[in-house]
Each structure stands twice: as structure tokens, then as C-alpha cells.
Amino acid sequence: MAGQLNTFNPSPHLKASRTLRLKTFSFIFFLLLAGSISSAYSQTTGQKPTKMVSAKYSEVPLNTIKPKGWLLGQLNIMRNGTTGHLDEVYDKIKNDNGWLGGKGDGWEETPYWLDGAVPLAYLLDDRELKAKVLKYIDWSLDNQRPSGYFGPITKWERETGKKVTADSCMMGEDWWPKMVMLKVLQQYYTATSDPRVIPFMSKYFNYQLQTLQNCPVGKWTEWAQSRGADNMLVVQWLYGITREPSLLRLSSLLQSQSFTWSDWFFGRDWVIQAAAQQNGERWMTRHGVNVAMGIKDPAVQYHRTGDKKYLDALHTGFNDLMTLHGLPFGMFSSDEDLHGNAPTQGTELCAIVESMFSLEHAVAITGDTRYMDALERMTFNALPAQTTDDYNSKQYFQIANQVNIKRGVFTFSLPFERGMNNVLGMRSGYTCCLANMHQGWTKFTSHLWYATPDKGLAALHFSPNQVSAKVGKDNTMVTIDEVTSYPFSDKIEFNVSTPKEVAFPLHIRIPVWCREAAVVLNGQPLQKEKGGKIIIINRTWKQGDKVTVQLPMEVTTSNWASNSRVIERGPLVYALKLKERWEKGMDEKEGEYYNVFTTDDWNYGLIDSVVKHPGKAVSVKEIKPVTENFVWNISNAPIELQAWARKIPDWKIVNDVAPQPVTARDGLYMGKTEDKMEQVTLIPYGCTKVRIVAFPVVK
Numbered sequence: 185m186a187g188q189l190n191t192f193n194p195s196p197h198l199k200a201s202r203t204l205r206l207k208t209f210s211f212i213f214f215l216l217l218a219g220s221i222s223s224a225y226s227q228t229t230g231q232k233p234t235k236m237v238s239a240k241y242s243e244v245p246l247n248t249i250k251p252k253g254w255l256l257g258q259l260n261i262m263r264n265g266t267t268g269h270l271d272e273v274y275d276k277i278k279n280d281n282g283w284l285g286g287k288g289d290g291w292e293e294t295p296y297w298l299d300g301a302v303p304l305a306y307l308l309d310d311r312e313l314k315a316k317v318l319k320y321i322d323w324s325l326d327n328q329r330p331s332g333y334f335g336p337i338t339k340w341e342r343e344t345g346k347k348v349t350a351d352s353c354m355m356g357e358d359w360w361p362k363m364v365m366l367k368v369l370q371q372y373y374t375a376t377s378d379p380r381v382i383p384f385m386s387k388y389f390n391y392q393l394q395t396l397q398n399c400p401v402g403k404w405t406e407w408a409q410s411r412g413a414d415n416m417l418v419v420q421w422l423y424g425i426t427r428e429p430s431l432l433r434l435s436s437l438l439q440s441q442s443f444t445w446s447d448w449f450f451g452r453d454w455v456i457q458a459a460a461q462q463n464g465e466r467w468m469t470r471h472g473v474n475v476a477m478g479i480k481d482p483a484v485q486y487h488r489t490g491d492k493k494y495l496d497a498l499h500t501g502f503n504d505l506m507t508l509h510g511l512p513f514g515m516f517s518s519d520e521d522l523h524g525n526a527p528t529q530g531t532e533l534c535a536i537v538e539s540m541f542s543l544e545h546a547v548a549i550t551g552d553t554r555y556m557d558a559l560e561r562m563t564f565n566a567l568p569a570q571t572t573d574d575y576n577s578k579q580y581f582q583i584a585n586q587v588n589i590k591r592g593v594f595t596f597s598l599p600f601e602r603g604m605n606n607v608l609g610m611r612s613g614y615t616c617c618l619a620n621m622h623q624g625w626t627k628f629t630s631h632l633w634y635a636t637p638d639k640g641l642a643a644l645h646f647s648p649n650q651v652s653a654k655v656g657k658d659n660t661m662v663t664i665d666e667v668t669s670y671p672f673s674d675k676i677e678f679n680v681s682t683p684k685e686v687a688f689p690l691h692i693r694i695p696v697w698c699r700e701a702a703v704v705l706n707g708q709p710l711q712k713e714k715g716g717k718i719i720i721i722n723r724t725w726k727q728g729d730k731v732t733v734q735l736p737m738e739v740t741t742s743n744w745a746s747n748s749r750v751i752e753r754g755p756l757v758y759a760l761k762l763k764e765r766w767e768k769g770m771d772e773k774e775g776e777y778y779n780v781f782t783t784d785d786w787n788y789g790l791i792d793s794v795v796k797h798p799g800k801a802v803s804v805k806e807i808k809p810v811t812e813n814f815v816w817n818i819s820n821a822p823i824e825l826q827a828w829a830r831k832i833p834d835w836k837i838v839n840d841v842a843p844q845p846v847t848a849r850d851g852l853y854m855g856k857t858e859d860k861m862e863q864v865t866l867i868p869y870g871c872t873k874v875r876i877v878a879f880p881v882v883k
């Protein structure tokens with residue numbers, strides 16, 4: 185299977201003489217995606233590690249998938265907001281940028297922004313945004329040093345007029361921001377096949393191989409040391425294209441110098457200690473964003489070595505993480521460190537988008553549906569709740585039971601003085617999230633579909649989109665329209681367009697929460713299947729074929745910290761709908777921001793019988809259709825649930841949060857409740873800013 189390789193349009197900067205090389209690279213890329221990756225991986229060097237295994241699924245090129253419906257609306261909002269314009273409104277990127285050869289910021293934030301702006305530009309096929317991001321890509325590609333080193337001009341280079349060589353590697357600068365730029369270039373290459381990228385990366389990785397003994401990955405920052413798996417990921421991707429044996433040695437060397445996430449995940453003591461300690465000792469190993477990025481480490485090591493112990497490490501580590509630090513919206517606490525599972529802890533936006541990116545790769549390498557379900561849960565619940573409608577402001581930390589958004593110290597493990605971590609602002613909290621948040625929705629879009637090793641397609645995550653790709657033994661270009669308003673709707677239609685009959689497998693994931701899915705082919709029942717599996721439809725497809733997948737969404741409850749209960753339906757968790765009062769503030773250093781309060785009462789406990797029989801006791805109402813104009817906010821919530829509840833008069837705000845009421849062993853709140861039973865309305869968590877999601881249970 186290959187993507188739309190024939191859609192490459194040479195940019196004006198490409199010289200005609202490059203055409204031949206371009207064709208060569210396109211051909212190699214084609215081979216890679218045509219499923220030959222498995223045989224390629226067996227041709228390793230004879231040195232350890234030798235057992236590179238084929239991934240269960242491969243990523244499709246960036247321009248293979250076109251967002252539609254509400255997802256297109258979301259990406260358009262981002263294009264019109266900061267993703268499309270951060271370089272115009274944010275001084276660090278705007279002023280004399282280091283990644284354009286200037287003396288300004290040359291660390292992580294420009295690559296962070298590009299890591300989302302590049303996929304956005306190609307997913308939307310936006311000429312203006314493509315031209316904008318290309319400036320930074322061109323500068324990096326055109327200013328690689330003869331040694332292979334790249335990135336902003338170093339202080340030493342500026343002072344001496346010399347260039348960093350392998351012998352003078354200590355005059356280079358931090359490896360970390362370059363890891364992000366590699367991710368940017370990888371995505372750019374899948375969209376354009378620009379022939380400059382592969383030689384550039386080969387040269388840089390050769391430089392790394394020559395210099396890492398003298399200038400190890402942690403030489404400049406622990407950030408680089410804790411995030412080495414991102415470097416390895418791109419090295420191994422390049423190996424899939426060039427089969428250059430030294431790349432496997434480099435990846436192995438990077439692993440030996442980086443944080444040993446896989447060992448920690450397997451050993452378990454690390455995650456338990458992180459639940460017990462929030463002090464300054466070894467905090468980088470508990471830092472939520474580092475952990476989020478570390479999730480991919482076992483998958484990357486498994487891919488390179490074929491050692492199944494890494495699959496166990498991933499399974500154990502992820503399960504432990506979500507058990508000890510998990511929150512109802514599908515993420516772990518990260519404020520900034522791992523901080524237990526109380527619904528009053530915070531989660532950093534960077535931790536969400538980095539966890540998503542890690543899982544997108546864990547999904548490809550392992551083919552394990554657990555990571556697909558986990559990815560959808562954080563994408564459809566945690567992600568949309570943390571940004572404003574216009575994608576210009578965000579919270580550094582969101583809280584599950586967030587009864588107000590405001591300035592304050594809260595119970596975060598980084599209570600820095602200004603207290604701006606919870607407010608919605610562009611420059612509030614640390615600014616990493618403002619630069620990094622753009623990779624969330626964009627990469628989720630580009631990972632809706634994967635290629636199968638036998639030249640088919642796999643719909644592993646769902647949202648409205650259209651995919652065009654080459655499938656089957658003759659590489660026939662087919663288009664599949666995925667028509668749905670998932671995650672709000674339980675029905676997904678796949679409409680196939682093909683110029684001729686073509687045999688290929690179509691994989692479709694059945695989410696774990698679905699008791700029994702019904703699959704219909706051209707109006708005829710095809711099969712029924714339980715959740716937590718992937719169905720494979722092997723068939724000769726014809727023009728106009730239609731597969732309809734019905735994923736009945738039942739109302740269920742789940743158990744969280746302090747005997748709290750969460751109401752769920754399908755991929756969404758539901759939170760108490762509360763009127764919002766937005767209040768603008770101004771901070772001298774961190775600029776304009778918003779507090780959000782509610783005038784509604786929020787101190788409800790769910791009635792015991794609702795929790796025991798949610799299918800019967802909770803009513804579901806479809807409020808409005810989901811269109812391209814959809815925005816994740818209370819006025820657009822497409823679905824409302826109604827459930828019986830009682831107020832708990834003593835449940836009050838303490839230190840800006842609502843500490844969970846104490847319950848007895850049977851899970852019930854034993855204190856005083858109001859006599860009156862009331863029907864409360866719940867809406868999708870992602871549509872809320874202030875809310876209760878983890879409810880106490882009352883008689």
C-alpha cells in the first residue's frame with residue numbers, strides 16, 4: 185500500500201536537476217509503504233541488535249488523509265488561530281528567530297510549533313501556511329554544517345566564525361530541540377518527498393554516531409536525556425528507508441545514554457515512588473511530559489530488537505501509570521510531576537499531546553487495541569477541554585473536577601508564585617504548551633488510518649475524513665469517505681470509490697467499550713463482533729461499496745479516586761453542565777488571561793441507583809447535529825445526559841479545588857445530603873471548562 189505519491193508538487197526552490205533523485209526517493213518510499221519493510225528489516229548488520237521486526241501497521245504519508253466534518257472545522261479554527269499565526273503574535277518565534285539564522289530563540293518552541301503547523305499546512309493543503317513553515321525547513325536544510333551538525337548558529341560559531349565539526353562537538357548545543365525538528369522534517373518528507381531530507385538526516389545521524397561518545401545525549405540538558413526515544417524513533421524510521429546498518433547502532437547507542445523508561449516501566453518501583461514522592465529528587469523521571477514521551481520508549485525498543493519483554497514493559501508501565509495516576513478524562517496527572525489520581529490534581533497540555541504522539545506510534549508498532557482506545561479517550565476528552573474556542577489560549581494545567589478556573593496556587597507540585605498555571609491565557613504558565621499544543625489534533629488526524637503489511641488499509645481511530653491511498657497488488661488508488669459525527673454518533677459509514685475492482689483487506693477497530701458491533705456491507709448484515717478487537721474484511725472491492733459500522737453506545741459508570749464515579753457513553757465521559765462566567769484579567773508578565781467561574785451549584789452526588797443501573801436510570805438526548813461549525817463548548821454540546829442527584833451541602837471549595845467528600849467502604853457518602861432529588865444535566869467533558877466529572881455517590 186502506498187499513499188498519494190503522485191501528488192507531489194515540486195516547490196519552486198527545487199531545481200530541475202533534482203528530479204531524478206526525487207523519483208528515486210519516491211520509489212524507495214513507495215517500496216517502504218508497499219509492505220516491503222518486513223523483508224528489509226531482516227537484512228540487518230549481523231551485529232546486535234539484529235532482530236528489527238516489522239511494525240503491525242505503518243503510518244501513511246501526511247497528505248493521504250483529508251479531515252472532514254467537525255474535524256475539518258477544528259483544524260480550520262487552528263489555522264485561523266495560533267497554529268496558523270504563532271510566528272506573528274508570539275515574540276519568541278517572531279523576533280530574530282534562531283531557526284532562521286537569527287540571534288533570538290533557538291531552543292524548543294519554534295520546532296514545537298512547526299511540529300503541529302507542518303501537518304496542519306499539508307492536511308488542509310493550505311498554500312499560505314505551507315510557504316510559512318517552509319522558510320524554517322529551508323533554513324535548517326540549507327544551513328547544515330559540513331560535519332552534519334544542524335540547527336541555530338551556536339554562540340561559539342558566532343564568536344569564532346567557525347562551524348561545529350565532529351571534533352568540536354562540545355561547541356555544539358543541546359541535542360533536544362533538534363529531536364523535535366527531526367519530527368518536523370519527517371512529516372514534511374512524507375508529504376513532499378523533498379529529496380533534501382534523506383541525505384540531511386543521514387548526515388546528521390552520522391554526526392551523532394561520531395560524536396555521542398564525547399558529547400553524550402545528556403551533555404547539555406536532562407531534557408535530551410529523558411527524551412532520547414524521540415531521536416531513536418526518527419533514526420529507525422530512516423533505517424526503514426535507507427537500510428543503513430549504522431542507524432541501528434546509533435539507535436542502540438542513544439538508548440544506552442537516555443533515560444531507561446522501559447526498565448522503569450517493567451520494574452514498577454518508579455511509578456509507585458512517583459505516587460509517594462513529589463520532592464525535588466530525580467524529578468525529571470517523574471516529570472509528566474517526560475513520562476508522556478517515555479511511553480513510546482518500549483515500543484521503539486521492541487521495534488528495533490524484537491524482544492517481547494518490551495511489549496510487556498509497555499503494557500505494565502502504561503497500566504500502572506493509569507492506575508496510580510490516571511484521571512477520568514483519559515490522562516494521568518502531570519502538574520508538573522506525576523501526582524496521584526485525585527480529581528483535584530492538574531494535567532499539563534504538553535503531557536496530553538505528547539502522550540497522544542507516543543500512543544500513535546505504540547499503535548503502529550504493536551497493533552494493540554488497548555493503545556487505540558486510550559488514544560481516543562484522551563483525544564476526545566482531555567484535549568478539547570484545555571483550549572479556548574479560537575485556539576488562542578490554553579491552560580497550563582487542567583483539573584478533572586474543575587469548579588473554577590482562576591489564579592491561585594491549587595495543589596500542584598509546582599506551586600510557583602505567580603499562580604497562573606490554571607488560568608486560560610496565551611502566555612500564562614510556562615509557554616511550552618502554547619508552542620506544543622498544535623501537534624494534538626493534527627497528528628490525531630494523520631493517524632486515523634494506517635497501512636497494513638498486505639497492502640490494505642486500517643481504520644484504527646475514528647472521525648470524519650477521507651483517505652486516498654494505493655492498495656492491492658496493482659497499487660490501485662482508492663478513496664474511502666468516512667462519514668460520521670463520531671465520537672458523538674455511534675454510526676460510521678465507509679464509502680469506497682475505486683476506478684476498478686481491487687482486492688485488499690480493510691481493518692476496522694471495534695472499541696473496547698462496545699458490547700457488540702454490527703457490520704453491514706452494501707445493506708446486508710456481514711458480521712457482529714465484540715469490542716476490543718480489529719475486524720478484517722478481505723474482499724474484492726467495487727466502486728460504490730459501502731460498509732456501515734454500528735457501535736452501540738451504552739451509558740456506563742467507572743470508578744475513580746475516593747470512590748468517585750464517572751458517567752461514560754462510548755468514547756466520551758460526561759461532566760456536570762454549569763453556566764460559565766468568564767472574567768478577563770491582566771498580568772504584568774504573562775499578559776491577558778481568563779478566569780472562569782460558575783453561578784450554578786456544582787456540589788452534587790449521584791444517586792446510588794443511577795450508578796448501579798446507569799443504562800436504565802440515565803436518559804440520553806440528542807440536542808443538535810454536529811456540523812463543520814462545531815466547537816467544543818457548552819453551547820454546542822450535541823448530547824446531554826440526565827441523571828438524578830442530591831446536593832451535598834458540606835462539599836465546598838478549599839484552596840481553589842473541591843476535595844472529594846469522604847465515603848464509607850461501600851462507596852457511599854455518609855454525611856448530610858439535601859432531601860430534594862434533582863435531575864442534573866451532563867454534557868461531554870470536552871465541551872466543559874468548569875465542571876464536576878468524578879461524582880460522590882449518595883443514597
Ligand SMILES: [Zn+2]
Nearest residue numbers: 532534616617
Ligand atoms: Zn507544556
